[in-house]
Amino acid sequence: MTKASASQDISPAQCPRPFVTVDLVIFTLREGQLQVLLMQRAVPPFEGMWALPGGYVRPDEDESLDGAAARILGSKTAVATPYIEQLQGFGNARRDPRGWTATFAYFALIASEQLALQSGANAEDVAWHPVETRPVLAFDHDLILRTGLERLRGKVEYTILPAHLLPAKFTLPDLQSVYEQILDRRLDKSAFRKKMADAGLLEPVPGEMRHASNRPSQLYRIRSDATPFLGRTI
Amino acid sequence: MTKASASQDISPAQCPRPFVTVDLVIFTLREGQLQVLLMQRAVPPFEGMWALPGGYVRPDEDESLDGAAARILGSKTAVATPYIEQLQGFGNARRDPRGWTATFAYFALIASEQLALQSGANAEDVAWHPVETRPVLAFDHDLILRTGLERLRGKVEYTILPAHLLPAKFTLPDLQSVYEQILDRRLDKSAFRKKMADAGLLEPVPGEMRHASNRPSQLYRIRSDATPFLGRTI
DNA sequence: ATACTTAGTTGTTATAGTCAACTAAGTATG
DNA sequence: CATACTTAGTTGACTATAACAACTAAGTAT
Numbered sequence: 001m002t003k004a005s006a007s008q009d010i011s012p013a014q015c016p017r018p019f020v021t022v023d024l025v026i027f028t029l030r031e032g033q034l035q036v037l038l039m040q041r042a043v044p045p046f047e048g049m050w051a052l053p054g055g056y057v058r059p060d061e062d063e064s065l066d067g068a069a070a071r072i073l074g075s076k077t078a079v080a081t082p083y084i085e086q087l088q089g090f091g092n093a094r095r096d097p098r099g100w101t102a103t104f105a106y107f108a109l110i111a112s113e114q115l116a117l118q119s120g121a122n123a124e125d126v127a128w129h130p131v132e133t134r135p136v137l138a139f140d141h142d143l144i145l146r147t148g149l150e151r152l153r154g155k156v157e158y159t160i161l162p163a164h165l166l167p168a169k170f171t172l173p174d175l176q177s178v179y180e181q182i183l184d185r186r187l188d189k190s191a192f193r194k195k196m197a198d199a200g201l202l203e204p205v206p207g208e209m210r211h212a213s214n215r216p217s218q219l220y221r222i223r224s225d226a227t228p229f230l231g232r233t234i
Numbered sequence: 235m236t237k238a239s240a241s242q243d244i245s246p247a248q249c250p251r252p253f254v255t256v257d258l259v260i261f262t263l264r265e266g267q268l269q270v271l272l273m274q275r276a277v278p279p280f281e282g283m284w285a286l287p288g289g290y291v292r293p294d295e296d297e298s299l300d301g302a303a304a305r306i307l308g309s310k311t312a313v314a315t316p317y318i319e320q321l322q323g324f325g326n327a328r329r330d331p332r333g334w335t336a337t338f339a340y341f342a343l344i345a346s347e348q349l350a351l352q353s354g355a356n357a358e359d360v361a362w363h364p365v366e367t368r369p370v371l372a373f374d375h376d377l378i379l380r381t382g383l384e385r386l387r388g389k390v391e392y393t394i395l396p397a398h399l400l401p402a403k404f405t406l407p408d409l410q411s412v413y414e415q416i417l418d419r420r421l422d423k424s425a426f427r428k429k430m431a432d433a434g435l436l437e438p439v440p441g442e443m444r445h446a447s448n449r450p451s452q453l454y455r456i457r458s459d460a461t462p463f464l465g466r467t468i
Numbered sequence: 469a470t471a472c473t474t475a476g477t478t479g480t481t482a483t484a485g486t487c488a489a490c491t492a493a494g495t496a497t498g
Numbered sequence: 499c500a501t502a503c504t505t506a507g508t509t510g511a512c513t514a515t516a517a518c519a520a521c522t523a524a525g526t527a528t
Contacts, residue, residue, distance in 0.1 A: 017251030018293045020325075020336055057325065059252045059334030064326035089323045089338045091254075091291065092298035100293030102254055104323045104336070173475070190477075191516055214474040215524040407506070424508075425485055448505040449493040 018091070021103045022068045023054035023141065025087060025148030026077065028110040028128065029165040034181060035128040036145060037076060037110075038137070042125065045097045046138030052145065053126070054103065069106040076126055077110060083164040083230065084108040088147055095140040105144045107151055109164035156182050158233045160201055163222055171210050171217040172196060201226040252325070253335045256302045257288035257375065259321060259382030260311065262344040262362065263399040268415060269362040270379060271310060271344075272371070276359065279331045280372030286379065287360070288337065303340040310360055311344060317398040317464065318342040322381055329374040339378045341385055343398035390416050392467045394435055397456055405444050405451040406430060435460040 026037040038050040053076045057068040069084060084106055091102030129135065137145065155161050162178040163170070176192050196202055202220045209216035222230065260271040272284040287310045291302040303318060318340055325336030363369065371379065389395050396412040397404070410426050430436055436454045443450035456464065 016290070016293045018254055018291065020252050020254060056250070057252065057336070059250045059327070062327040062334070065323055065336065067326075086322055088320055089299055091338070092301075093293065093296040100296070102291070102299065102336075102338070104325070171475085188517060189475090190518090193476075194516090211525075212474080213526040214472080215476080215526090217475055405506085422486060423506090424487095427507075428484090443494095445494075446505080447495040448503080449495090449507080451506055 019096075019099075019101045020057050021054050021101065022057055022065060022072060023052045023103045023105050023144060024069060024072055024076075024108055025052060025105060025145055026073065026108045026110055027131075027148070027152060027165065029178060029181070030128055031130075032177075032181065033130045033132070035130050036134060036148075038127060038129050038134070039076075040125040040127075041138055049138040050129070050135045051138040052105075052141045057104075065104050069104075069108075073106075073108055079110055081227075082108050082110050083161060085231065087144070087151055090140060090144060103144075105147065107148045109152075109161060111164060111167055153182060155231065159231050160196065160199055161230055163202070163230060169205055169208065169219040169221050171219060173217060175220075201229055253330075253333075254291050255288050255335065255337045256291055256299060256306060256340060257286045257337045257378060258303060258306055258310075258340050258342055259286060259379055260307065260342045260344055261365075261382070261386060261399065263412060263415070264362055266411075266415065267364045267366070269364050270368060270382075272361060272363050272368070273310075274359040274361075275372055283372040284363070284369045285372040286339075286375045291338075299338050303338075303342075307340075307342055313344055315461075316342050316344050317395065319465070321378070321385060324374060324378060337378075339381065341382050343386075343395060345398060345401055387416060389465065393465050394430065394433055395464055397436070397464060403439055403442065403453040403455050405453060407451060409454075435463055 024037070028035050028037070037053060039053050041047055041049050041051050053072055055068065055072050055075075057063055057065060063071070065086070066084075069086075073079065073082065073084060087105040087107040089102060089104050091100070093100045095101060095103075131145075131149065134145070136142070152161075156179060160175075162182060163175060165178055166174055172193055175196070176187055176189065179192070180187055201223055203223045205219045205221050208219040210219055258271070262269050262271070271287060273287050275281055275283055275285055287306055289302065289306050289309075291297055291299060297305070299320070300318075303320075307313065307316065307318060321339040321341040323336060323338050325334070327334045329335060329337075365379075365383065368379070370376070386395075390413060394409075396416060397409060399412055400408055406427055409430070410421055410423065413426070414421055435457055437457045439453045439455050442453040444453055
């Protein structure tokens with residue numbers, strides 16, 4: 001272990017090239033529960049076990065990491081413009097029995113109205129699972145999933161990211177319920193509404209209300225000019 | 235571009251293996267300025283330009299990503315237990331003229347008393363640069379550095395991470411000054427001291443004061459049981 | 469018509485941040 | 499040696515924000 005070999009200026013020929021993948025933690029809200037998209041593996045290792053959707057990055061096609069993540073997301077779900085961000089990298093010799101691998105994990109939120117799974121050869125092997133009752137996962141995917149959950153909970157505290165988990169039109173009680181679901185605690189109604197109003201990222205849909213067997217509630221949508229700011233601190 | 239080739243179950247033989255490196259954004263505080271550790275490149279590409287310290291990960295030695303980051307940090311600086319965390323991954327075809335590469339960027343904070351550079355063959359090519367007056371960097375390292383700066387500023391808002399930039403014993407005015415330096419704005423003295431006291435992560439060093447030509451100030455240190463919590467929200 | 473349920477508002481209290489002044493404890497200076 | 503000066507550290511008033519609780523509003527169900 002010489003210092004020279006640690007340098008970035010090692011000759012490319014000497015450099016070992018590991019496998020590099022992108023794995024996705026895709027959350028949605030179904031049946032009032034936070035759910036995650038999983039795939040059942042058809043081949044070893046971990047054949048038959050559930051795993052996060054993922055795939056190899058394609059250096060040969062000039063694909064960026066973000067591009068690979070978007071491609072994989074699009075190949076599993078029918079989603080137009082979801083929220084996606086890089087989560088964290090994982091790389092060591094033990095995460096895959098075949099040897100050293102590295103993955104860039106991504107974190108995505110899907111609106112519940114858009115969670116139709118992409119039809120295809122393997123569509124039947126893709127399914128939503130409630131996070132609470134998820135199966136044991138292949139590789140180190142449980143660690144990655146828990147990292148994604150922490151990120152989600154952390155960001156919910158000070159952003160309006162959870163709006164991405166709802167359909168395009170939603171009520172403020174809907175949104176508050178999502179927050180409470182993710183944080184696992186009750187929130188104060190007036191403080192919540194004030195915070196949302198102050199953030200200025202939502203707007204009421206004029207004249208549109210949701211009717212149930214009680215007082216109707218105003219429908220809101222994300223302001224069209226606000227999409228880039230949903231992940232910002234509010 | 236078939237769907238099968240996007241799957242994680244592609245045969246390993248078909249999978250292109252990119253170069254994977256780890257790059258470090260190492261901050262310290264010298265002469266009252268936030269500074270970053272840079273290396274001058276001795277070989278093309280970008281020969282003679284400054285770059286972030288980095289190196290290849292070593293799959294053949296069972297090295298994890300965190301292990302590689304720690305190794306590179308240790309090879310450039312003489313630091314015992316600094317703060318280090320993964321920053322973000324960067325990967326595309328344009329960041330290195332030699333072709334597609336991916337890097338896992340790490341973010342480290344070094345106490346100013348420990349910033350002696352590791353002596354060695356290339357020690358003269360390693361230097362601290364004030365962030366404000368840094369040179370143009372090779373590759374996409376300016377983007378990585380700016381990402382690190384954002385992370386630092388973001389975390390300073392709600393953690394006591396900056397304590398890692400100071401020697402083991404420091405005064406509260408010292409620490410407040412570091413916050414002000416990083417955030418580029420003045421903070422209220424009483425609110426700052428109350429916040430630090432409430433966090434409960436610092437303790438006064440009994441009987442030890444710093445003496446200058448004015449009222450002496452109490453020296454504090456990080457509580458030995460608090461190190462894992464310095465990055466936590468306070 | 470009345471009860472019921474959830475939407476949405478209002479007001480009150482507790483808490484935390486902001487601003488500004490004050491006291492404290494040393495060194496520097498005549 | 500007395501006084502001025504400088505920065506450390508505290509205190510209190512004021513203000514913005516969050517937490518708690520009650521209230522009104524507007525529909526459906528019986």
